[in-house]
Amino acid sequence: MTMRGWWLVALNLLIPGSAQVLAGNRRLGRFGLGATLVLWTLAVLAIVSSFLWRATLISIVTNPFVLWLLAAGAAFYAVLWIVLTLDTLRLVRFVKVAPGARPLIAGFTALALLLVAGSAGYGAVLATSASGFLSSVFTAAPPVDPIDGRYNFLLLGGDSGPDRDGMRPDSTSVVSVDAETGDTVIIGIPRDLLDAPFPADSPMHERYPDGYGANGCEVDVCQFNSIYTEVELYEPQLYPDAEANGSSPGIEAVRDASEGVTGLTIQYYALIDMQGFSELVDALGGVDVDVQSDVPIHADETFTTVAEWIYAGPQHLDGYHALWFARSRHGSSDYDRMARQRQLQEAIVQQFTPANVLAKFQSIAAAGSQTVRTDVPQSMLGPFVDLADKARNQPITTVELVPPNVEPDEPDYEYIGQLIDAALNPPETEAPAG
Incomplete structure (x- = not known):
């Protein structure tokens, strides 16, 4: 049960939703896995675009509407990961885990929760700040071509x-x-x-x-x-x-x-x-x-x-x-x-x-x-x-x-x-x- 507990919290960190699919509420797990897949797909697309279509990527992510969507998505993912993490702790069944491992598993999970959910929350704050800044400084007008290059x-x-x-x-x-x-x-x-x-x-x-x-x-x-x-x-x-x-x-x-x-x-x-x-x-x-x-x-x-x-x-x-x-x-x-x-x-x-x-x-x-x-x-x-x-x-x-x-x-x-x-x-x- 101690090994099982470590596997569950590790899976929750690496592939959110997988712990629930394996040992808990499969409906919640499938939802978490779907959200994780969407997040990974967007991250891969962003990384590829940063090398191949950098100007296009920046134009997209500096659009105030897109920034608000990113902020909402980051906030949603932070809440979802908190839910999945708390549910994973329930699945660990601490009463059956070796006494010496309980504080280690709990501490590792709390630290992971702080890092992941905190980063997502900070991303939401950053996106809303960026949207307000861009709207207050830059204008809404169509692009223009260079003159004589x-x-x-x-x-x-x-x-x-x-x-x-x-x-x-x-x-x-x-x-x-x-x-x-x-x-x-x-x-x-x-x-x-x-x-x-x-x-x-x-x-x-x-x-x-x-x-x-x-x-x-x-x-x-x-x-x-x-x-x-x-x-x-x-x-x-x-x-x-x-x-x-x-x-x-x-x-x-x-x-x-x-x-x-x-x-x-x-x-x-x-x-x-x-x-x-x-x-x-x-x-x-x-x-x-x-x-x-x-x-x-x-x-x-x-x-x-x-x-x-x-x-x-x-x-x-x-x-x-x-x-x-x-x-x-x-x-x-x-x-x-x-x-x-x-x-x-x-x-x-x-x-x-x-x-x-x-x-x-x-x-x-x-x-x-x-x-x-x-x-x-x-x-x-x-x-x-x-x-x-x-x-x-x-x-x-x-x-x-x-x-x-x-x-x-x-x-x-x-x-x-x-x-x-x-x-x-x-x-x-x-x-x-x-």
């Missing part, structure tokens, strides 16, 4: 805080990714760039045919990062459909200006509020950065008094220090800040692995839903996650539209176009003869 994203760093009225973009980048290889080019647009042109079909082109601020503007300083403020505060009617499409008038105006500057069609934007950026980095477990030179942390909002330093060399930065690494102004220029922000972006991309995200998903989701705005649709998450994995394994090319490449106060947009074209279409290196 590339996906182009507008990446904005929002500079908000308790001492500021509203939010304004403090950093602007256009990220262009090859749809096949993941080859990535990041184009940094300085906030003090002048005379930014708009595409002919932009509502801003009629107002500024010679470029933004060439003949004055509606705000005090007519430079690139003023475009968002002007349209958001004074001309939101220029983009009446922006909010319905998951954007805002100011963001759409910056998108148009970025297209005019780079000559690229931008399909999607992502705005990261720097005020919540530190929470996102903390949720990831920090970020590793090779600091090129000492970076000060300011003691006040005048950016003149230094409280502490982020010293040169390899550093593991938490959210607070990563935010100051990106924003510090003391003794440096806007162009220095742009370089640090780009370095930080690249470091986060390298460490934003699926395993890291999965392990810390709930913290990342909580921070991300408050930090990130985007019009990327949920239907594109699968292809983009797959593309991000390809990009992670390649060096990132950067084009900074700053001195000595470009003089922001006297920009040559024809030359800027040549710089960007050279980065997107580098000459092929000929193989050595022989």
Whole structure:
């Protein structure tokens, strides 16, 4: 009877339902075996799909409806396994088991129950959290094809805080990714760039045919990062459909200006509020950065008094220090800040692995839903996650539209176009003869 007891609890762990088929309620056992077979089939399909159709699998499991089904299935399986385990303990008949084996069998069963049912329960919680996060951040829109073989994203760093009225973009980048290889080019647009042109079909082109601020503007300083403020505060009617499409008038105006500057069609934007950026980095477990030179942390909002330093060399930065690494102004220029922000972006991309995200998903989701705005649709998450994995394994090319490449106060947009074209279409290196 002791051996029989061990066999029953082992079978219940390995093939739930089999213990009941062999020694108990066969109807319950058949139901348990059926549920186990379904679970195994889905697991095998998921494993095979992760190798053969990874983008499709991600698209399916990031659908909110599917996530709710997965949550319900995980909760159902957790309850079923608890029922099967308790029934298995009944079948063991402890009164006939050797006294020394009773606590061992009971302890093993309790541990297995905790691991299996607890894991299923945690999976249900994770699926519901993912569904809420995806619905709050990403939009419901059909997928789009790449343009000229590339996906182009507008990446904005929002500079908000308790001492500021509203939010304004403090950093602007256009990220262009090859749809096949993941080859990535990041184009940094300085906030003090002048005379930014708009595409002919932009509502801003009629107002500024010679470029933004060439003949004055509606705000005090007519430079690139003023475009968002002007349209958001004074001309939101220029983009009446922006909010319905998951954007805002100011963001759409910056998108148009970025297209005019780079000559690229931008399909999607992502705005990261720097005020919540530190929470996102903390949720990831920090970020590793090779600091090129000492970076000060300011003691006040005048950016003149230094409280502490982020010293040169390899550093593991938490959210607070990563935010100051990106924003510090003391003794440096806007162009220095742009370089640090780009370095930080690249470091986060390298460490934003699926395993890291999965392990810390709930913290990342909580921070991300408050930090990130985007019009990327949920239907594109699968292809983009797959593309991000390809990009992670390649060096990132950067084009900074700053001195000595470009003089922001006297920009040559024809030359800027040549710089960007050279980065997107580098000459092929000929193989050595022989």
